[in-house]
Amino acid sequence: MAEEKPSGLDERRAGFARYKKDVKERGKSFFPYAMFHDTVMSLIVVSVIVGLAVIWKWTSYGPHHDGLHKGLIGPEYAPPADPGTVSFVPRPDWYFYFLFYLLRIFKWPETVFLGTIGVPTIALILLLALPFMDLRRERRPSRRPVAMVAAVLTIFSMGILTWKGATAKEALASEVIADVPSWVTQEKLPAAAIPGAKLFATAGCTACHTYLGTGSSNLGAPDLTAIGTRNLGISFQIRHLQCPSCVTPGSPMPKFASLGTARLHELAVFLESSKGKR
Amino acid sequence: MAIRREPSRAQVRREQMLAAATYPLDWLEERSGLVGGVKYFLFRKVPSDTNWMQTLGSATLTAFLVQAVTGVILAMYYKPSPHDAYSSIQNITDHLTMGWLVRGMHKWGASVFIILMFLHMGRVFLFGAYKYPRELNWIIGVLLLVLGLTAGFTGYLLPWDQTAYWASVVGINLNGTAPFVGPWLAQFLRSGQEINGNTLSLFYSLHMLVIPAGIISLITLHLYLVIRLGVTSPPWSREAAGREVVEEPSTVRTGLTRPAPHGGASGGSD
Numbered sequence: 001m002a003e004e005k006p007s008g009l010d011e012r013r014a015g016f017a018r019y020k021k022d023v024k025e026r027g028k029s030f031f032p033y034a035m036f037h038d039t040v041m042s043l044i045v046v047s048v049i050v051g052l053a054v055i056w057k058w059t060s061y062g063p064h065h066d067g068l069h070k071g072l073i074g075p076e077y078a079p080p081a082d083p084g085t086v087s088f089v090p091r092p093d094w095y096f097y098f099l100f101y102l103l104r105i106f107k108w109p110e111t112v113f114l115g116t117i118g119v120p121t122i123a124l125i126l127l128l129a130l131p132f133m134d135l136r137r138e139r140r141p142s143r144r145p146v147a148m149v150a151a152v153l154t155i156f157s158m159g160i161l162t163w164k165g166a167t168a169k170e171a172l173a174s175e176v177i178a179d180v181p182s183w184v185t186q187e188k189l190p191a192a193a194i195p196g197a198k199l200f201a202t203a204g205c206t207a208c209h210t211y212l213g214t215g216s217s218n219l220g221a222p223d224l225t226a227i228g229t230r231n232l233g234i235s236f237q238i239r240h241l242q243c244p245s246c247v248t249p250g251s252p253m254p255k256f257a258s259l260g261t262a263r264l265h266e267l268a269v270f271l272e273s274s275k276g277k278r
Numbered sequence: 279m280a281i282r283r284e285p286s287r288a289q290v291r292r293e294q295m296l297a298a299a300t301y302p303l304d305w306l307e308e309r310s311g312l313v314g315g316v317k318y319f320l321f322r323k324v325p326s327d328t329n330w331m332q333t334l335g336s337a338t339l340t341a342f343l344v345q346a347v348t349g350v351i352l353a354m355y356y357k358p359s360p361h362d363a364y365s366s367i368q369n370i371t372d373h374l375t376m377g378w379l380v381r382g383m384h385k386w387g388a389s390v391f392i393i394l395m396f397l398h399m400g401r402v403f404l405f406g407a408y409k410y411p412r413e414l415n416w417i418i419g420v421l422l423l424v425l426g427l428t429a430g431f432t433g434y435l436l437p438w439d440q441t442a443y444w445a446s447v448v449g450i451n452l453n454g455t456a457p458f459v460g461p462w463l464a465q466f467l468r469s470g471q472e473i474n475g476n477t478l479s480l481f482y483s484l485h486m487l488v489i490p491a492g493i494i495s496l497i498t499l500h501l502y503l504v505i506r507l508g509v510t511s512p513p514w515s516r517e518a519a520g521r522e523v524v525e526e527p528s529t530v531r532t533g534l535t536r537p538a539p540h541g542g543a544s545g546g547s548d
């Protein structure tokens with residue numbers, strides 16, 4: 001980039017005039033030449049879409065008459081939405097995986113904003129500004145090393161983030177609940193904390209929080225192994241669970257008010273009893 | 279040799295039929311100029327060396343049209359309320375004739391559309407086609423990409439199943455972490471404090487009215503600019519339109535295997 005100055009506007013105008021002239025003199029007619037290629041490609045696109053729909057239907061619902069069956073490329077639908085039970089791993093569609101995974105890298109509260117808004121906003125601004133930053137007339141990839149390296153790095157990192165997001169191991173409620181007895185011994189939890197521990201294991205908390213190494217850290221959510229040592233208090237815990245963003249402005253943690261006060265109280269007792277490994 | 283003869287009966291017949299067949303077109307042309315417009319579109323010149331990578335834009339357009347058609351059909355049977363959404367989706371997928379095909383094409387078409395947008399953008403980047411005078415079309419393209427992703431985000435909630443619901447809970451909360459506007463944005467997307475029927479109505483109207491209207495308007499502008507400015511030649515092509523040709527002594531360039539077509543090229547190839 002350095003050895004060549006940005007081409008002047010006059011040069012760029014002359015170049016475009018030359019382009020128009022060349023196309024007029026040596027160009028081919030859009031129909032049928034270019035349009036033939038376009039038509040073939042569009043037919044391929046439609047066939048791929050129909051093909052995916054067929055595989056989806058035939059392998060999910062087809063053999064079992066059950067749309068919940070996973071099939072080859074995914075179920076027809078998950079169980080109906082239920083705001084009350086959270087034993088479900090929140091997962092976006094695949095093209096947001098990179099963002100989803102990005103959030104494991106940043107930590108609440110200092111940098112989480114970078115992952116959610118910062119990086120995507122910067123990427124968007126860079127994309128919009130690209131034609132104004134790269135003013136050289138040169139279009140051959142072999143002579144645009146900076147642009148090509150930047151492109152390869154971008155594709156590479158988006159690919160890695162998407163792949164990591166896709167293969168991220170999520171803690172399933174059935175697996176997490178098996179760990180509850182070991183929590184009780186390791187943390188010396190009182191009997192009163194056990195219902196809360198089971199709820200914690202099944203209500204989806206481990207989709208974002210880790211506890212004694214169980215669960216996955218998402219959206220920068222803190223590890224809760226020793227949350228009790230902070231002595232936040234039962235009533236704070238309940239208020240936070242009912243509406244995290246009311247207590248901690250901007251918190252991305254979902255509201256759990258629908259669990260009901262009795263169950264929230266059990267959760268709060270469990271959290272306050274969690275004083276770390278003892 | 280050439281003796282002028284009276285046109286035969288059959289010839290007269292043929293000419294009359296031709297006139298009758300083109301009459302509607304002539305009528306339309308006289309009143310709208312549309313026929314001329316279509317002719318211009320079809321028979322305009324494009325660079326002689328365009329290649330398969332340059333079909334990705336029209337492939338993206340095709341994917342979008344698939345979404346539009348299947349989306350309109352889905353909207354006839356889908357019910358955007360927490361109580362009915364899930365069962366209407368089940369009904370479409372498992373009971374309506376060909377319903378699975380329409381929903382399947384819409385669901386998988388969304389991914390294909392997004393992949394094609396990225397591939398098309400990659401092609402434009404590789405060709406340096408965002409440069410003068412096509413900067414504006416690149417910007418319109420970036421806006422199309424953002425709107426396409428937003429369409430995906432809002433559509434994901436509509437089946438109102440667990441995946442849909444919890445992905446949206448988290449997605450909306452993520453918007454909430456933005457400084458200043460975050461809480462307001464999250465509140466707006468939820469249409470209140472909780473994700474409920476109001477959220478579903480809002481997402482539905484964004485997904486099937488607001489965003490498609492935006493995408494259609496931007497695609498129209500995008501294609502207008504493509505036709506006005508023309509598409510770029512592959513930059514490495516020897517006969518790239520706009521390529522600066524510098525006469526060089528033939529001994530420099532002519533090799534045993536590849537004689538130089540018309541001198542070497544230097545500088546940019548617009």
Ligand code: HEM
Nearest residue numbers: 332335336338339399407415416419420422423508509510
């Ligand atoms: C709904 C999505 C889109 C549709 C339907 C669409 C359609 C098209 C079509 C049909 C062309 C003609 C040449 C070709 O096919 O390659 C084109 C060219 C172009 N597109 Fe798009 N496009 C879309 C999204 C984008 C995006 C995301 C970008 C970039 C950020 C972009 C930037 C451009 C540019 C700069 C050109 C001119 C390329 C040249 O002159 O060689 N478009 N688009």
